[in-house]
Amino acid sequence: MKTKKIIVLLICVIFMTTGCGNKTYLKEDKTIVTYDKTGQSLQNNILCKPEEKGIYELYEKYNDQLKTNLNDLPTCKDFKPSDIKYQSLWESIFVKPLAWLILKLGILINNFGLSVMLIGLGIRLILLPFSKKTMDQSENMKKLQPEIKKIEKKYANRTDSESMMMKSQETMMLYKKYKINPISGCLIAFIQLPLFFAFLQAINRVPAIFEDELFGMNLGMTPWVGISQGKYIYIILIILIIFSTYYSFKNAMQNQQANSEMERQLQLSLKFMIIIISIASFSLPTAIALYWVVTNGFVVIQNIIFKKLREDKPKEKRK
Secondary structure, eight states: OHHHHHHHHHHHHHHHHHOTTOSSBOEETTEEOBOTTTOOBOBSSOSSBOOSHHHHHHHHHTGGGSSSOGGGSOBGGGOOTTSSOOSOHHIIIIIHHHHHHHHHHHHHHTOHHHHHHHHHHHHHHHTHHHHHHHHHHHHHHHHHHHHHHHHHHHTTTOOSHHHHHHHHHHHHHHHHHTTOOTTGGGHHHHHHHHHHHHHHHHHHTOHHHHTOEETTEETTOOHHHHHHTTOTHHHHHHHHHHHHHHHHHHHHHHTSOOOHHHHHHHHHHHHHHHHHHHHHGGGSOHHHHHHHHHHHHHHHHHHHHHHHHHHHHHHHHHO
16 A cells, blocks of 8 residues: 555656646647747746747747736746735745745856755755654664564454554554654655645746756756757766666665565565656756756765664664
8 A cells, every 4th residue: 555655646746747737837739838949848827037038939929828927927036935926825835935045046156957956955954854753763663563563463363342452552652662653754754745846846937947057958958858959968867867766765665664565565666666757757857857866866875874873873882
């Protein structure tokens, strides 16, 4: 069941990043409008006015589909979170402040690609204490398993309500002994997912980001279009997406206590994720791809450091 939830969640993420099934894009005859030069899909709820002539003309052509008239939009450098009165609390709390932050930092350091990467890393740093707590709980769950199995064996053939109550109490006592809070283990997901989706929306809805370049790559260009134009640096980008995703998910799965059947399912889901992300990576705008690579890379390094610190603790105690 847990594996199925992971797969469903991943598919939702892919749909949101590529625009599949999304009603927030410009359309012509039910087909999402893309900018031929970069391959990027154009959203109908942008937060500021595009400056590049080709993109501007496309938005001008489909002005009747925009949530806010093109002429009423502020320039990206003048955008403020209080601009654009969309009817959404989600936008006011998450999307617009993040978009403003990306723009302001991008203007300050003179590159929106670096801004996206730095703010992505900043979010991961903010979530670091929650990530550590989640990993600590996973480690404690591994230590707990032998005693859980003893309880399961003890009450294996007892189904009366009194036995079930005693089993539950003994289990909760074990959780208390090992300082495990089942609810807090999900805390990182509840915090991280809204920020992740808000970040993607903030990137997608700011044309200035897609008009910039980093490492010779246009931030709005998809790897598929870049490679078709002979820009083979995009192959490196795809490889980075796949490898950073693989090691990030692999580390996360290693933190799970699993029996042989669950281990098999986890390995199967990992392979499925890599295949899906490998396909999706060709259609991700470079700005989102860079955010994905940097944040996944941070998670891999973070997990290595946490693991090293855990291994060093017993050595310190022996001294």
